[in-house]
Amino acid sequence: MFTYEIAPVFILMEHQVLKKMRDIIGFTNGDSILCPGGAISNLYAVIVARHKLFPEYKTKGLKALPQLVLFTSEHSHYSTKSSGSVCGFGTDNVIEVACDDKGRMIPTELERLVKESVTRGCTPFFVNCTCGTTVLGAFDQINPIADICDKYNLWLHIDAAWGGGCLLSRKHRHKLNGITRASSVTWNPHKLMSALLQCSTVHFKEDGLLLDANQMCADYLFQQDKHYDVSYDTGDKVIQCGRHNDIFKLWLMWRSKGTEGYEQHIDHLFDMTEYMVSKLKERSDRYYLIVPEPECVNISFWYVPTRLRNMPHNKQKEQELGRITPILKGRMMNEGTLMIGYQPVGDIPNFFRNIISNPGVQTKDIDHLLDTLDRLGHDL
Template sequence: MSVSPNNYKLSDRTANLTAQDLIPTTVGAVPETKEFLQKVIDILMDYIKAQNDRNEKVLEFHHPEDMKMLIDLDVPDKAVSLQQLVEDCATTMKYQVKTGHPRFFNQLSCGLDIISMAGEWLTATANTNMFTYEIAPVFILMETVVLGKMREIIGWEGGDSILAPGGSISNLYAFLAARHKMFPLYKEKGTISLPGQLVMFTSDQCHYSIKSCASVCGLGTDNCVAVPSDDTGHMITSELERLIIERKNMGHVPFFVNATAGTTVLGAFDNLNEVADICKRHNCWMHVDAAWGGGLLLSRKYRRTRLAGIERADSVTWNPHKLMGALLQCSSIHFKEDGLLISCNQMSAEYLFMTDKLYDISYDTGDKVIQCGRHNDIFKLWLQWRSKGTEGFEKQQDRLMDLTQYQVKRIKEQSDKFHLILEPECVNVSFWYIPKRLRGVPHDKHKEEELGKLCPIIKSRMMQKGSLMVGYQPDDRRPNFFRSIISSAAVTEADVDFMLDEIHRLGDDL
């Protein structure tokens, strides 16, 4: 068994103590504190080992009502013992889905980078907030260095960036900065200062957070125009221009275009140069949501073939916690123009951002963001970057893409059992599994419906068996289909073969 709650016994001296008996409330209890923490680390070490063992399950599935019986979830009136806390940790890990298992292909963020994890442990222990140099001096400097490097990779000199809690909030920052840049009175006066109904544009394949900006910020989702995409998931740029002109003719004010570099489901890259040309003609802010595909900027090969033109954008979202494998969460938003973040978001709280401080206050980042406190998301990325070097990141991106091509090749070689939906541009592979009874039946809409019905059944079987995790979903054109993701450094060709073989084992009889 991977992590068995009975295997972690504290010494008799320590087992029945409670948190109150440790530091800081019991001064001098350093040995007991260390013993407790070391026991937790033992559990985590065992978990990491098990996660990398292909004989171990990816998960041990239980329905919510059953899970509630397996773990004592109660937050009681009285303190539980240190021994109980250790067992709580072990039980929690026992039932957690191993997102870093080589057979976890389920989310955009897969894998467990050991160095990034060590960085996150340190971050927890440092337990500070990112608003001022005063209380996070080293981490603030690391942000400056790493975010500057990322902007350089995008292709900009200067500019400004911030780490945000997830791609959705990063996209929101882009929206806010665009609106502020184009309508500076808005911050104080609100909607009445606008020259007309603002309208934003994005493809119908975009991440839903783009539409959410319209809902949060006063446009209404009706004014977030979904530009049609082609069969392979790319925004049809001629449609973008037509729709901008249509809205202009209605007296509206198009101001913001989102291009997606790596769509969530199909992994498609919009044509950034075409979008940039249109934005220039119509005076729109160009944002690139590269939350997913941004990692490929680190590969010379894929930067050229997938992300050409990104340097023409006004803002770029790029999540290192996805293709780069940094721990969750690590999302960044970058701006070509410096000064916009602070001018857009500052509320000048005098209790934090005094101007009579000891040090150069240009290092205080807190007033640039709509959050006040901000989690330290930089250390795990900084340490990881040092551990690989930019060259290591490039190798990793190329390797993930090679593995994806291997999967495509294997699917094509087994075309009786698998149907590839489209040639992938990213590490998303979209496909159907074909069970025995449907092999040889001509592929048409009716067959797709049948294949779609099998996805939830196969998924449910794999979860109950615990052998594999692969996601499925429908889209506007198709019923349910599988979408596998290779973003974990743990995955090998053999794991890809296992994925396909296991789906076959689980679904052959359906």
């Protein structure tokens, strides 16, 4: 997909679906594109932000720029740091901002670091606000961060690759209150919306920026005197020109479910999350919740084997729980019954991160999961 004449039906599908997504975000105008993954969506946000603030970079390169600095939470996706590397700013100039005990960026710490970068002679220009962090599923508070961006003239990007599906639910949309204040938004339908991989989108509040930042005017492909509206030729506003057809599967799902059906889909995922959290709390001798009230469908916990159940909870116990977590993961995979991811975060050792993103999950599946973990791990 790079010109209307090559893929007319799918170009029109993409145009309509992305407009619908912008309407849901609250961008009344703007532009969007489907990307090969959320990391590239976030990269496009950095590229467009740089072009908006420093358009001369496109022709003159790094010599036209001061030392630019980006900010993102310490729990954010690694793609922001990767974007700093790819764009030539350097990973040392992608500043990680401390998070609170829920995994959310601390706005006062962001402002302190912005001021500090100015004192060092750098130019802060981009803030990545994560709505649905990869591990804990935390939602950075948009409005306080947007206030800081307004105060210091910073581009606000919202990485809602994970949490963007909440926009479809009246019950859960509040988690992204203030999203219309962003200049760009990443939203991955292949996450909460359950589209097949890959299906990732990036949306811009201002129309024309995506094209201005990337257009190379190759007249052997993008002739301006074609017999149709050449704004439907999408290849010149992206880096890779031709793109895989990632829209058809999303269009089919949305046509099948309807927007109301998608709301029920999202609500069900959160209902199942609440059910699992309640069951973990009922079995508090066997399971320890890292985040007692998760904001998204990420449920972070340790399994506690029999020999540790009467031991007071302290750092020593946490280290032992972290040690046995991968062993239990190995047991479940060798038996072929379950597969749950694990990882550390910050100074917290390995713990399980159960994600409920399949709308087919029912309460009986969660009961089976918890019973099986106990059966496989009680003697560790």
